[in-house]
Amino acid sequence: SRLIRDCLPLHYPLYLWLTRVSLFKQHFADTSCFLSKSHFAGTCFLSERHFADARFFIMFRHKVYCALRKPASQRLLALQRETDVACSFCSTAASNSTSKPPPSSSSSSSPTTSSSSSSSSSPFATEPSVPKFEPDNGRIAFQHHSTSELLLALSLLELCRFRPLVEVGARVCDWAAEACKEAEEGNKGSRMSAATLVASPLLWAVRHTTFKHFNGGETLEECLKKSEALAKYNVQTIVDHGVEEATGSNAWNINADQKIQILRDASKALGKRCAFMPLKLTALLSPSLLERLTSAWVQEDGSLTFPASSSELLAGLSDDDSKLLQEALARLDRICEEASEQGVPLLLDAEQSTRQPAVHLLANALQRKFNRGGRCIVYDTFQMYLEASPKRLEGALAAAKTGDYAFAVKLVRGAYVEQERAAKCLQSSKAATDVAYDAAAARLLQAVRDPFDARVALLLATHNRTSLELAVARMNDLKLPSNHGRIHFAQILGMVDNLTNSLGAASYNATK
DSSP states (O other), X not given: OHHHHHHOTTHHHHHHHHHHOOSSSOOOTTOTTTTSHHHHHTOOOSSHHHHHHHHHHHHHHHHHHHXXXXXXXXXXXXXXXXXXXXXXXXXXXXXXXXXXXXXXXXXXXXXXXOOOHHHHTSTTOOOOSSOOOOTTOHHHHTTTOOHHHHHHHHHHHHHHTOHHHHHHHXXXXXXXXXXXXXXXXXXXXXHHHHHHHHHHHHHHHHHTTHHHHHOSOSSHHHHHHHHHHHHTTTEEEEOOOOOOOOOSHHHHHHHHHHHHHHHHHHHHHHGGGEEEEEEOGGGTSOHHHHHHHHHHHBOTTSOBOOOSSHHHHHTTSOHHHHHHHXXXXXXXXXXXXHHHHHTOOEEEOOOOTTTHHHHHHHHHHHHHHHXXXXXXXXXXXXXXXXXXXXXXXXXXXXXXXXXXXXXXXXXXXXSOHHHHTTTTOBOSSHHHHHHHHHHHHHHHXXXXXXXXXXXXEEEEEOOOHHHHHHHHHHHHHTTOOTTOTTEEEEOOTXXXXXXXHHHHHTTOOEEO
């Protein structure tokens, strides 16, 4: 939010307006160069559109002042002429910066480019074709955002700083959603009707603010617009259709059919912009089966032995569990086959620690079948806040090397920390989790580089800036290209957009 606030195009003229110009006093004696080219030359406007927004704001203020202070009209006309001169100056500078390269210089006055001081003096000086990863450079991170989008993001992020407000807001939204749902189902008593009158406008406001910021849309058609906006930053899309835990074969089959259809529709609509699609296993098979499978394969020290075949995975299970697992594998095979045909890799979502080892086992079985021939269709997820994850990660790498298939992994810190504390399976501290995550990222990047190691594809899913900077530095040390086909980065939509957009602008494989 700090970076967005600093980059708002209205910030600079608004500051001048409040500090140097009064609507009710003639304070123009010291503003003879106000809006002259020297002022605009030092202003960090993100684009010509933002400059136009700022100029419109200033001209509107001029008109208001003219209406309030008739004697100052001549001075304001002169001020408008200076604005026109400044606009002409900026447009000329922009055309010059794009038509000819700037002269070389031994030092740079801009942190984002090595061009001469003459190019850095222009508010529209062009950036290098492939800029470095610089998340503090707002001209890169938000260059395609409109002023209204920046203001909305700033407002929401500032409000989200207050935890009690977020918690109360979540409860109110749950109540409003339930009230509207009951009204749609026909339970319309007088009390319910009154509640709906409050709930409907509330949900409308949420849908056009918070939901709009953190979600791609309610339909695939709405997600297309968000995907096009992300593509301007060279950021690809992870199409995540929210499906949670389900019970019963009928519900699992319906969810599988829906996932297959979404794969087809998303691939057709988005093409190569559709980078990944998450897959939640508890929506496709019995959650209790995952827990029993975990108990059967996890050792006393928390380590996990990976079977060499699906038949070996079935060994030791009861007849009922064996049947459930075979049906689940058949269901997953259908989805993976469609994903392979559409060229959209699947990300197996992480689960709680009582189920996560079973997720690793199923991912292992699917990777043996689909991650061959240079393709990575199935990605496992490793949560590095679990104390056992480093050993299990090495075991999965060894199994992939032995089985001669590609090990694709999404690396996260973890999302169930409140639930896992009671299980006493977490790292000793947040700092220990950070160390484990960064060590795993370095290990996997090395495996991507080493042709004699297991074949690895890596998705670094983190909002931690330090981890991203370490990963980028490690890629540079290993001489791995920024757009390496088996290295991706991911962040949640609406969060740390400056990190994602800067990665995409620097030609890294960034995703939202």
